[in-house]
Amino acid sequence: METWLKAARDQAARLGEDIQKQAILLADDAGQKGKREVTFRAGPMGFELEGVHVAFVEPDGQAQQQGVCPGDKLISIAGYVIPENPKEESVKRWLDEMIRPGRLTFMTEAKSGASSLPPAVAFPKESDGGESLGEDGWQDSDFAVPADMLDDASSSRRSPDLEPSPEARLRAELYAAKDEARSLERELEDCRAECHELRHFAAEKADGSLAATRSEERLLRLNDQVALQRKESEELRKRNRELQAQLETLSSTCDELRRESAQNEDRAMEAMESRSQVLEEEEKAELLSAIANDDVLQMLAVLRRADGNSLMSSVGSALHVATMYGSPGCTKQLLADRATIDCCDKDGHTPLHYAAVEGDAEVVQLLIDARADLFFPTRDARARLMGGGLSIDMAGGRTALHLAAENGNPEAASALVGACGALAAVLDLDGATAWDVALREGAKNGGHVSKSRLAVAELLHPGKAPPSCEELRALAAHDAAQRKRRLDDLEAQQKQQAALRKEMRGLPADHGYQSPWPQLYTGLDLRQYLSPPLAAALALPTAARAKALQALCAEIAPEVFALRVFPEDEEGLTARLLEELTAIERWATQSAWELSRPNSMNRYGLVLRDVGLDFFLQTLQAQCVRPLASALWPEKYRDLSEVHGFTVRYKEGEDRLLETHVDSSELTLNLCLGGSFQGGGVYFHGHHGSSEDPMETPHPANCTRCLATHCHQPGVALLHDGRCIHGAQPLSAGERTNLVLWCRAPAALNSAAWLGWRGGAGQCPEW
Numbered sequence: 191m192e193t194w195l196k197a198a199r200d201q202a203a204r205l206g207e208d209i210q211k212q213a214i215l216l217a218d219d220a221g222q223k224g225k226r227e228v229t230f231r232a233g234p235m236g237f238e239l240e241g242v243h244v245a246f247v248e249p250d251g252q253a254q255q256q257g258v259c260p261g262d263k264l265i266s267i268a269g270y271v272i273p274e275n276p277k278e279e280s281v282k283r284w285l286d287e288m289i290r291p292g293r294l295t296f297m298t299e300a301k302s303g304a305s306s307l308p309p310a311v312a313f314p315k316e317s318d319g320g321e322s323l324g325e326d327g328w329q330d331s332d333f334a335v336p337a338d339m340l341d342d343a344s345s346s347r348r349s350p351d352l353e354p355s356p357e358a359r360l361r362a363e364l365y366a367a368k369d370e371a372r373s374l375e376r377e378l379e380d381c382r383a384e385c386h387e388l389r390h391f392a393a394e395k396a397d398g399s400l401a402a403t404r405s406e407e408r409l410l411r412l413n414d415q416v417a418l419q420r421k422e423s424e425e426l427r428k429r430n431r432e433l434q435a436q437l438e439t440l441s442s443t444c445d446e447l448r449r450e451s452a453q454n455e456d457r458a459m460e461a462m463e464s465r466s467q468v469l470e471e472e473e474k475a476e477l478l479s480a481i482a483n484d485d486v487l488q489m490l491a492v493l494r495r496a497d498g499n500s501l502m503s504s505v506g507s508a509l510h511v512a513t514m515y516g517s518p519g520c521t522k523q524l525l526a527d528r529a530t531i532d533c534c535d536k537d538g539h540t541p542l543h544y545a546a547v548e549g550d551a552e553v554v555q556l557l558i559d560a561r562a563d564l565f566f567p568t569r570d571a572r573a574r575l576m577g578g579g580l581s582i583d584m585a586g587g588r589t590a591l592h593l594a595a596e597n598g599n600p601e602a603a604s605a606l607v608g609a610c611g612a613l614a615a616v617l618d619l620d621g622a623t624a625w626d627v628a629l630r631e632g633a634k635n636g637g638h639v640s641k642s643r644l645a646v647a648e649l650l651h652p653g654k655a656p657p658s659c660e661e662l663r664a665l666a667a668h669d670a671a672q673r674k675r676r677l678d679d680l681e682a683q684q685k686q687q688a689a690l691r692k693e694m695r696g697l698p699a700d701h702g703y704q705s706p707w708p709q710l711y712t713g714l715d716l717r718q719y720l721s722p723p724l725a726a727a728l729a730l731p732t733a734a735r736a737k738a739l740q741a742l743c744a745e746i747a748p749e750v751f752a753l754r755v756f757p758e759d760e761e762g763l764t765a766r767l768l769e770e771l772t773a774i775e776r777w778a779t780q781s782a783w784e785l786s787r788p789n790s791m792n793r794y795g796l797v798l799r800d801v802g803l804d805f806f807l808q809t810l811q812a813q814c815v816r817p818l819a820s821a822l823w824p825e826k827y828r829d830l831s832e833v834h835g836f837t838v839r840y841k842e843g844e845d846r847l848l849e850t851h852v853d854s855s856e857l858t859l860n861l862c863l864g865g866s867f868q869g870g871g872v873y874f875h876g877h878h879g880s881s882e883d884p885m886e887t888p889h890p891a892n893c894t895r896c897l898a899t900h901c902h903q904p905g906v907a908l909l910h911d912g913r914c915i916h917g918a919q920p921l922s923a924g925e926r927t928n929l930v931l932w933c934r935a936p937a938a939l940n941s942a943a944w945l946g947w948r949g950g951a952g953q954c955p956e957w
């Protein structure tokens with residue numbers, strides 16, 4: 191069978207070759223009879239088919255250039271005959287698949303029909319399915335025969351007596367297989383492309399999901415890290431808080447230690463100062479006692495240990511003391527030791543002046559012999575006693591002779607005129623000679639001129655009759671009035687100069703002082719520090735305000751009120767103000783900045799204006815004192831614009847008490863700033879009107895005149911009429927600082943006139 195098949199195949203192959211040759215010959219022959227072969231290069235062919243007929247020829251396309259015309263019939267593609275009625279897509283596909291350059295065979299329609307020749311080979315017919323297949327699996331129409339073998343192509347393409355040759359069959363089989371292979375290849379290609387796309391897509395997906403997984407993992411890791419860091423930062427924060435708390439404790443301990451050390455330093459300084467003061471005081475007392483007893487050896491012993499002049503600086507030199515005590519032995523020794531003869535003490539007195547006052551003729555003579563200046567004049571001076579309440583004016587321009595006459599010392603006067611007779615004619619600043627002074631001074635207190643003064647007068651002008659006592663008194667009063675005018679002018683001038691000097695000097699802040707609380711000097715809203723009930727009452731409209739303020743004040747004695755102004759608060763205004771004052775005082779000591787004393791009675795504390803606290807002072811006066819004054823005394827104080835603000839401090843070693851007095855004010859606000867203390871209450875006797883109250887000094891422990899005593903508390907103030915008689919009891923322990931505002935109308939009476947007006951002696955501090 192195989193041999194048969196092989197033989198059949200071989201025969202078929204030979205037959206096929208023959209047919210092919212024959213077909214080519216026939217085709218060539220047919221070409222000359224209306225067939226046309228056109229070769230197409232790559233690119234558009236330039237025609238469109240409808241079925242197998244050319245429907246449209248593109249102008250200038252390949253087809254037109256080669257003479258293809260609409261209506262031409264395509265009969266073969268690359269030498270393969272197109273079967274009858276092929277599917278249009280198949281023809282198109284065959285055309286597409288033709289390898290270029292490729293040959294197409296067209297038949298001009300006019301020449302088509304019977305004359306058309308079959309091409310050398312035929313395409314297999316496009317099959318619609320298997321139903322029309324013949325026995326051998328091929329349809330008859332699958333095969334074409336060369337056209338010249340047919341009489342009429344339209345009648346049948348297949349000659350009835352021509353069986354499809356085995357060669358044609360094989361060829362057809364081959365082409366069918368090729369065709370299928372091609373379509374399979376295309377499918378494969380499509381599959382491959384799809385596969386590629388899918389793979390790509392899958393890769394992308396995989397990449398995406400990998401990236402997503404990685405991001406997720408990273409996210410988780412980051413979350414873990416964040417949680418860890420959060421935990422760590424929470425711990426750090428906690429630790430930080432702990433450290434902060436520790437730091438705060440440490441810094442407050444530090445502050446306390448610093449405060450303590452500053453206090454200790456202050457205390458140590460004070461102790462040293464007071465120790466050296468004690469030593470000085472002891473030496474001074476020893477020197478004074480030696481000179482008073484005219485104990486020359488003892489005096490020399492002390493002077494060998496210490497500088498006598500500096501010891502005696504408060505009273506003058508050692509020679510001043512020796513002449514004051516009338517000690518000839520010591521005077522002689524000091525003169526022999528070349529003591530300065532004409533030196534002045536703080537009041538402008540020389541040793542000769544004192545000798546003349548004391549009247550020791552021997553001492554006066556020693557000084558005359560030592561060539562003391564006999565013409566050295568005194569100067570106008572005002573001595574203030576009793577806290578400034580009492581003043582004594584002393585005439586300037588007086589020589590030692592005037593002083594000997596004034597004090598009725600005939601021996602001293604005799605020694606002086608004996609030394610220089612011209613002294614008798616010298617006039618003092620009142621225009622009085624020593625003779626005038628001897629008589630007028632003697633008469634001025636209402637009594638008779640003493641014998642000793644008369645003796646001096648007689649010595650100076652023998653036989654000259656003195657004027658009557660009344661005349662002398664009038665002359666003395668005239669002298670005193672002149673002197674007072676001179677001294678008032680001098681005092682006013684000195685005050686003015688002192689104020690100017692202060693102004694020119696500037697404030698501590700101009701000299702490097704840095705306040706811990708600068709707003710205190712510039713822009714403090716006082717209301718936010720006031721005790722809430724007071725702040726609320728002050729905020730009310732005028733009519734309601736007076737009542738509310740009255741309700742907050744306790745009248746502890748007539749015209750003496752107590753009220754809480756600031757809360758008792760460690761961070762509050764009073765405590766901070768106290769801190770500020772301490773800082774200023776410390777700075778002043780370190781910078782040798784002179785702080786003036788608050789008034790002529792209190793020695794410790796400071797004047798607010800001097801340190802730049804004017805603003806605070808005015809605010810307190812305007813926002814607190816004025817509304818309170820008009821609520822408590824609606825008619826009394828119309829003008830309180832002149833204000834003296836100062837602080838006073840009491841403690842052991844400084845001022846411990848304040849003697850009974852009236853203030854140099856019409857209205858006083860006395861606010862306790864703080865400190866820790868015992869005792870030191872303020873007592874009130876009653877109003878200035880009672881002239882029977884002698885302002886007994888010292889204030890008796892069991893005083894029957896006291897109407898009330900106020901115990902100070904930080905933040906609580908007293909508001910009282912300045913002319914109420916009052917004083918501060920001794921502090922028994924600790925330290926107390928108060929802020930005092932003296933308010934009065936401008937040019938109100940000065941303190942002496944104050945006292946004069948209440949008709950008696952007593953104390954009144956000056957400012």
Ligand SMILES: O=C(O)CCC(=O)C(=O)O
Pocket residue numbers: 838848853858859860872908916917918928930
């Ligand atoms: O509180 C003080 O120490 C001074 C009392 C006083 O003199 C006053 O209130 O005017």
Ligand SMILES: [Fe+2]
Pocket residue numbers: 851852853858916
């Ligand atoms: Fe007072």
